[in-house]
Amino acid sequence: MxxxxxxxxxxxxxxxxxxxxxxxxxxxxxxxxxxxxxxxxxxxxxxxxxxxxxxxxxxxxxxxxxxxxxxxxxxxxxxxxxxxxxxxxxxxxxxxxxxxxxxxxxxxxxxxxxxxxxxxxxxxxxxxxxxxxxxxxxxxxxxxxxxxxxxxxxxYPLAEVIPLEPDVSAARAALGLPAAAKVIAVLPGSRMSELKYNSVAFIQGAQRILQRDPSVRVVVPMAGEKQRAYFSALLAQAGLGDVPLQLLSGQSHTAIAAADSVLVASGTATLEVALFKKPMVIGYRMMRASWQVMRRMAYQPWVGLPNILAREFLVPELLQDAATPEAMADALWSQLNDDTLRRRLHQRFTDMHHSLLxxxxxxxxxxxxxxxxxxxxx
Missing domain, CATH: 3.40.50.2000 (Glycogen Phosphorylase B;)
Structure with missing residues (x-):
């Protein structure tokens, strides 16, 4: 194997x-x-x-x-x-x-x-x-x-692992988060190359949310210690070392379960977020030469798995030049403050979960x- x-x-x-x-x-x-x-x-x-x-x-x-x-x-x-x-x-x-x-x-x-x-x-x-x-x-x-x-x-194997009704309170308690706080989970990717291109823009987006509402809590799970060290170094180089983040070793599912909205790199993690019934903003950056090749290969409008399965833009996709801190912050802010949207996404993602079991x-x-x-x- x-x-x-x-x-x-x-x-x-x-x-x-x-x-x-x-x-x-x-x-x-x-x-x-x-x-x-x-x-x-x-x-x-x-x-x-x-x-x-x-x-x-x-x-x-x-x-x-x-x-x-x-x-x-x-x-x-x-x-x-x-x-x-x-x-x-x-x-x-x-x-x-x-x-x-x-x-x-x-x-x-x-x-x-x-x-x-x-x-x-x-x-x-x-x-x-x-x-x-x-x-x-x-x-x-x-x-x-x-x-x-x-x-x-x-x-889909994770459809069996992730509960149909995730326990938000337990996840927040496990991470020491206030029960009533607004929580954003930021998942810039597990690969070193994903961290290289996504980390700074993602955290700048979270920083703009915190400027609007300093009470928002931001949790960032890392796939391993090597990723955690690299991520921290990237933020320090960009002058973002003082942004108030809760950096986690592993615990991505706990972070997603605890969140009100998730900023996530495109990939299988987007479907995990959907299975947790969470609003999300899909962002992704890569080396510009790679992007120029990949964008010509696409023959349907969606990249994120939840959108592909739904055959519509259930959640925003902000790719390459569109993945600006301002755009990601605006999209997250809308999700945090639109209860009707949150209820609609919860139902659509619940139906998706049942279809994959x-x-x-x-x-x-x-x-x-x-x-x-x-x-x-x-």
């Missing part, structure tokens, strides 16, 4: 929670994180080596990442595992899966790349790479079956067992 970042680690751990009881003695290894390790997974390389985002950012690390891919491929071709499962990280995993599948090793990919959001030419490459695709949105299954690629809809651990484990020719234990 290969997962390339914290969200993939979490998704893979859900699969492993269903698979490990069925295969208690199996050796499961590759590249992954601490949540996968809880189920006896061994990571041959640190997962952080793959946690790079953006076309040109990846190029800067290309030699190291390609070296890891080649070494892992050689290892697996010699070992000939019962199956390989790539978890997200499509740029790394599809190249690996093509080589393994050509050598007769069954390959599975968990989480479809956004072929429905970006140009769909990728599906030809996927057909070469993947023996079976596990998808997390209902509409994806038909897309793959039309392309002749076996696919199973397993539900399935027993993903059991469904995904069953698909793996079928791929390797094993029957599930009673």
């Amino acid at each position: 290969v997962a390339g970042e914290s969200s993939g680690d979490l998704l893979a751990s859900r699969l492993l929670s269903g698979l490990r009881p069925q295969l208690p003695d199996a050796r499961i290894h590759g590249i992954g994180g601490p949540k996968m390790a809880e189920y006896g997974f061994h990571s041959d390389w640190p997962m952080e080596k793959l946690s790079v985002r953006g076309l040109f950012e990846v190029l800067a690390h290309y030699r190291e990442i390609k070296g890891i891919q080649n070494a892992l491929c050689d290892m697996l071709l010699a070992e000939r595992p019962a199956a390989f499962i790539g978890v997200d990280a499509p740029d790394f995993n599809f190249g690996l899966e093509i080589q393994l599948r050509q050598a007769g090793i069954p390959t599975m990919h968990f989480i479809s790349p956004s072929i429905w959001a970006w140009r769909a030419g990728r599906i030809k490459k996927i057909a070469k790479a993947v023996s079976h695709m596990l998808v997390v949105f209902p509409f994806e299954e038909e897309i793959y079956r039309k392309a002749g690629i076996p696919a199973t809809y397993v539900g 399935r027993d993903s651990a059991r469904e995904s484990a069953q698909a793996v067992l079928q791929l390797i020719g094993r029957k599930a234990a009673a």
